[in-house]
Amino acid sequence: MHKIAFDVMGSDKGLIPAINAGLHFLQNHHDVEIFFVGNQKAIENHLATVPNCPKNYQIIDTPEVIGMDGGIMDIRRKPDSSLVKALELVKNKSVDGMLTGGSSAAFIAGAHFILGEFEGVGKPGFMPTWPTIVENHTVLFLDAGANTDNSAQDLYNFAKMATIYAQTVLHQERPRVSLLNIGEEKSKGKDVHREAYELLKADQKLNFQGNIEAREMISGSTDIIVTDGFSGNIALKAMEGALKNLMKVIKTTLTKSLIRKIPALFLKKAFKEVGTKFDYKNYAGAILLGVNGVVFKSHGSSDEQAFGSTLRMTYEAIQGDVLAKIKTKMEVES
Incomplete structure (x- = not known):
């Protein structure tokens, strides 16, 4: 079972397109479990309106959000944000990869400080x-x-x-x-x-x-x-x-x-x-190549279709074990 953390907060169009994309993906990929990371009450409220909702998901509750205008320092200022928690799930190997539609600056900073670059990069x-x-x-x-x-x-x-x-x-x-x-x-x-x-x-x-x-x-x-x-x-x-x-x-x-x-x-x-x-x-x-994790950034204005595309790319990278293959080559040749 491949596990993907999905930060559904912080993008321009709100969490509904993100959650819908995740549910649609789960309907077609029974070998995947998605961790919806964000405000639990808001996530549950939307899930309650979805008929025939798939069950292969978890919710990780986070009280903070880093908005689209968030910067590098927000990684430190908001340790309980959905973006930080999603990256920590990757670091702790609770999931195989993650994606977000949130702030690019905060995402890059978070990947650097939380995951770090591997040897040779x-x-x-x-x-x-x-x-x-x-x-x-x-x-x-x-x-x-x-x-x-x-x-x-x-x-x-x-x-x-x-x-x-x-x-x-x-x-x-x-x-x-x-x-x-x-x-x-x-x-x-x-x-x-x-x-x-x-x-x-x-x-x-x-x-x-x-x-x-x-x-x-x-x-x-x-x-x-x-x-x-x-x-x-x-x-x-x-x-x-x-x-x-x-x-x-x-x-x-x-x-x-x-x-x-x-x-x-x-x-x-x-x-x-x-x-x-x-x-x-x-x-x-x-994908952000060179850090210790499979981490993807979707457009901040992503709708359900765009998030679905990013989920597919995250899944393909995990399925191909691309991180391990890149790390091995870079570390050997460094």
Whole structure:
């Protein structure tokens, strides 16, 4: 039985979408037990309204909440918060992994102070998954914002950890690795990029493809993209915003007049498929690689669909024993 701690407090839409996502997941995964972490009374009040509610869950009562605007110090100020308790369940091995939709800053700080990084890792990295234009192909991207500054060694470590994740969870035998840069030439970028390029190229165990520019991030030409957390967070949000607004422009343009609306009806299914493919809610979770635990962060604005996606990713990482495999490699090679 796989056990997952689910911090259902602190996200933008409240606990109901989170609990509903958990219950739906339990209905389809009888080998999972979810620990709903949060205000027990509020959780129980909602569960009482759910017909045919699955029973493979527990409730961990916590009197405190770290809100979306919570910071690093809230980990110390609110030791009885749902986020802290969920991380402690991972540390104590009461569960196999956890997820939250709460504050990113508090989550990263909590993972650092409560779980700690394992040997061979300087800094952990946020790794979301996103779709590409290639059918049934996704790309792993890190760091997406756990750090504002990284060394060349950090980027090299990200590539090694992500490679194991891709092999274990995505079943890619030899995933391609690329380095996000301002040009394809190895001389491009700052010192950290040039140094990282040489480290990645020298490791024959990595399938390093060289530099990749931001415009190629969803082209499907690579499987893993590594970068520093500052650039990565900007790139991630720029891409999400561009895709979201592009779909809005397409919809507005196609429905501007009756003449356009008629042929648009015949293409409705195709546009819906494109919208679904690039909907962030289907790839809402990001694992924090490099800490002593399987810990996922979902978007703060996650709805039931997005939380369900993050639950699936958490389950797959636990099922593949990805943490043990990454730790073994990093500790042996440190």
